[in-house]
Amino acid sequence: MSKILVIAEHLDGKLNGATARAVSAASAAKPEAIDVIVLSDAPDSIAAEAAQIDGVRKVLTVARAENAHALAAVLAPQIARAAAGYTHVFAPSTTFGKDLAPRVAALLGVSQVSDVMTVEGSHSFKRPIYAGNAIVTVEVDAASTVVATIRTASWPAAASNGSAPVEALSVDAALPSHTRFVNLQQGKSDRPDLQGAPKVVSGGRGVGSKENFEIIYKFADKIGAAVGASRAAVDAGYVPNEMQVGQTGKIIAPELYIAVGISGAIQHLTGIKDAGTIVAINKDGEAPIFEIADIGLVGDLFKILPELEAAIGQ
Amino acid sequence: MKILVGYKRVVDYNVRIQVKPDGTGVVTDGVKLSANPFDDIALEEALRLREKGVAEEVIVVGIGPADLTAHLRNGLAMGANRAIHVQTADAVSPLTAARTFLKLIEKEQPGLVILGKQAIDDDANQTGQMLAGLWDRPQATFASKVEIAGGKATVTREVDAGLETIEADLPAVITTDLRLNEPRFIKLPDIMKAKAKPIDVIELASLGVDAADHIKTTHYAAPPKRSKGVMVKDAAELVAALKQKGLL
Numbered sequence: 427m428s429k430i431l432v433i434a435e436h437l438d439g440k441l442n443g444a445t446a447r448a449v450s451a452a453s454a455a456k457p458e459a460i461d462v463i464v465l466s467d468a469p470d471s472i473a474a475e476a477a478q479i480d481g482v483r484k485v486l487t488v489a490r491a492e493n494a495h496a497l498a499a500v501l502a503p504q505i506a507r508a509a510a511g512y513t514h515v516f517a518p519s520t521t522f523g524k525d526l527a528p529r530v531a532a533l534l535g536v537s538q539v540s541d542v543m544t545v546e547g548s549h550s551f552k553r554p555i556y557a558g559n560a561i562v563t564v565e566v567d568a569a570s571t572v573v574a575t576i577r578t579a580s581w582p583a584a585a586s587n588g589s590a591p592v593e594a595l596s597v598d599a600a601l602p603s604h605t606r607f608v609n610l611q612q613g614k615s616d617r618p619d620l621q622g623a624p625k626v627v628s629g630g631r632g633v634g635s636k637e638n639f640e641i642i643y644k645f646a647d648k649i650g651a652a653v654g655a656s657r658a659a660v661d662a663g664y665v666p667n668e669m670q671v672g673q674t675g676k677i678i679a680p681e682l683y684i685a686v687g688i689s690g691a692i693q694h695l696t697g698i699k700d701a702g703t704i705v706a707i708n709k710d711g712e713a714p715i716f717e718i719a720d721i722g723l724v725g726d727l728f729k730i731l732p733e734l735e736a737a738i739g740q
Numbered sequence: 741m742k743i744l745v746g747y748k749r750v751v752d753y754n755v756r757i758q759v760k761p762d763g764t765g766v767v768t769d770g771v772k773l774s775a776n777p778f779d780d781i782a783l784e785e786a787l788r789l790r791e792k793g794v795a796e797e798v799i800v801v802g803i804g805p806a807d808l809t810a811h812l813r814n815g816l817a818m819g820a821n822r823a824i825h826v827q828t829a830d831a832v833s834p835l836t837a838a839r840t841f842l843k844l845i846e847k848e849q850p851g852l853v854i855l856g857k858q859a860i861d862d863d864a865n866q867t868g869q870m871l872a873g874l875w876d877r878p879q880a881t882f883a884s885k886v887e888i889a890g891g892k893a894t895v896t897r898e899v900d901a902g903l904e905t906i907e908a909d910l911p912a913v914i915t916t917d918l919r920l921n922e923p924r925f926i927k928l929p930d931i932m933k934a935k936a937k938p939i940d941v942i943e944l945a946s947l948g949v950d951a952a953d954h955i956k957t958t959h960y961a962a963p964p965k966r967s968k969g970v971m972v973k974d975a976a977e978l979v980a981a982l983k984q985k986g987l988l
């Protein structure tokens with residue numbers, strides 16, 4: 427029987443929602459037990475949140491000053507130690523998990539299954555390759571530890587009705603000092619989080635400038651949506667990098683995605699394939715985005731967005 | 741200082757990938773192949789560090805089949821001093837690639853290894869992190885800015901929350917994100933000059949790398965298609981359609 431260790435992601439003392447999605451994927455493998463591990467300098471409040479995730483047997487905490495920041499070189503040796511006795515190690519496929527999990531896998535001497543979309547069996551998974559243009563089924567040898575990252579857009583977050591016990595774990599691993607955290611520049615925004623929001627409005631190169639992007643923010647606020655962007659919009663400096671949606675940005679699955687002034691390049695579409703309803707607003711009726719949009723509207727965004735606001739009313 | 745650069749050949753990013761009807765793979769016959777875009781960025785960054793005097797030698801590395809030579813010549817034409825071709829006819833997993841790089845590191849003793857953050861064929865995003873783990877050295881993944889001074893790298897990383905800066909003692913592994921730089925174009929005279937630059941060919945089997953792959957791909961499928969939807973004629977119709985779906 428399988429035992430799965432899920433690595434908790436957290437920032438500023440709060441558990442990241444991606445963790446509960448990784449637990450969902452773990453549950454799909456029908457294991458005997460799912461444990462969550464929290465590595466932090468102050469893990470208690472994070473562990474308390476993780477303990478509520480449905481399906482979790484227990485939460486393990488590793489409290490060390492060195493764990494104040496999520497440096498893969500520091501965390502990986504501890505997780506590799508803690509992984510003894512587990513058949514699987516799962517992490518969310520966020521920049522945190524992508525950075526950390528392969529280093530853990532290497533220490534365990536195994537390859538990794540990246541971006542798990544579906545669990546077909548305890549050792550069989552589906553994952554995307556070629557920017558999602560092909561989906562492969564992979565089988566991991568029964569004898570080796572399965573290290574996997576979980577494509578968060580493919581999994582709902584497990585509910586929070588649980589109350590698993592929290593256990594402190596001391597791992598005896600020598601930690602390197604060759605890698606040091608300097609700082610994190612966080613985008614500060616009162617808008618919903620791009621990765622978890624049910625509605626997202628994204629702007630592309632068609633928006634034209636940083637100043638013009640106000641029209642996107644204004645419309646998003648009107649409908650309570652998070653704001654995203656194409657890579658072209660980020661590269662042109664209209665918005666910061668953490669807003670990028672797509673193959674090399676965030677992969678999201680909102681109920682409603684509204685693409686404004688975005689042409690619909692493959693690398694952008696990869697990021698929104700799982701959205702419930704895709705709306706495209708573009709002045710070019712031939713834009714590829716209309717091939718996949720559920721609802722399309724051809725026209726000038728600077729005219730249409732104010733009209734939409736007026737039509738929505740209140 | 742020497743810099744080793746990962747230089748993988750992949751299906752060009754503009755090609756529309758087709759899955760073979762029998763599910764055994766994707767169509768690669770007659771399809772345009774190019775350097776992995778992230779590896780062009782890795783090479784560009786290495787060349788800039790050499791131009792700044794931080795590094796003396798830039799070595800591009802390709803692990804793959806016998807016909808990789810022309811691809812590695814492109815890396816030489818872009819400006820690398822020499823190339824290493826680790827030859828194998830088998831598919832190379834990220835773990836095998838990482839173990840292979842480790843062998844080359846033992847031989848070449850580079851101060852820096854720059855790889856792409858992901859290869860756009862397998863989209864694995866693993867090799868650099870694995871290499872750094874096996875080597876027991878720092879990793880700075882998803883780099884959008886790199887500064888080297890005083891035996892350490894200060895790297896800005898693109899993370900979900902924003903931009904993180906870390907400091908790493910050299911030697912270290914850096915993986916590139918798209919915004920790190922814009923790779924230069926190869927000029928015709930450089931293609932001629934590249935013909936004289938050396939390419940070392942090494943058999944993967946001769947390196948003593950454990951190339952066993954414990955993950956097997958058993959089936960390839962096309963992704964579920966999103967069907968073309970409806971067009972509405974104005975803002976009022978759009979709002980009505982969204983209200984009907986309960987989305988507004």
Ligand SMILES: Cc1cc2nc3c(=O)[nH]c(=O)nc-3n(C[C@H](O)[C@H](O)[C@H](O)COP(=O)(O)OP(=O)(O)OC[C@H]3O[C@@H](n4cnc5c(N)ncnc54)[C@H](O)[C@@H]3O)c2cc1C
Pocket residue numbers: 629630631632633655656657658659670671672673674675676686687688689690691692693694697707708709710713725726727728753777860918
């Ligand atoms: C390896 C790799 C990875 C990549 N990763 C990503 C990624 O993660 N995310 C991503 O988005 N891209 C990514 N890209 C880039 C991608 O290929 C495209 O270049 C990019 O998505 C284009 O952005 P865009 O649609 O905003 O710009 P454009 O393609 O320039 O489209 C702008 C659109 O705006 C429309 N428009 C202009 N003015 C108006 C107006 N007034 N009203 C209405 N419409 C208007 C135009 O008709 C046009 O369709 C990647 C590329 C590579 C090579």
Ligand SMILES: Nc1ncnc2c1ncn2[C@@H]1O[C@H](COP(=O)(O)O)[C@@H](O)[C@H]1O
Pocket residue numbers: 745746747748749776778779782801802803804832834837854855856857858859860862863864865866867868
């Ligand atoms: N066969 C290979 N030859 C050269 N470089 C490679 C190879 N495989 C992986 N790499 C390097 O590792 C990076 C990440 O690859 P991956 O982990 O497969 O997504 C690539 O961008 C390359 O720099």
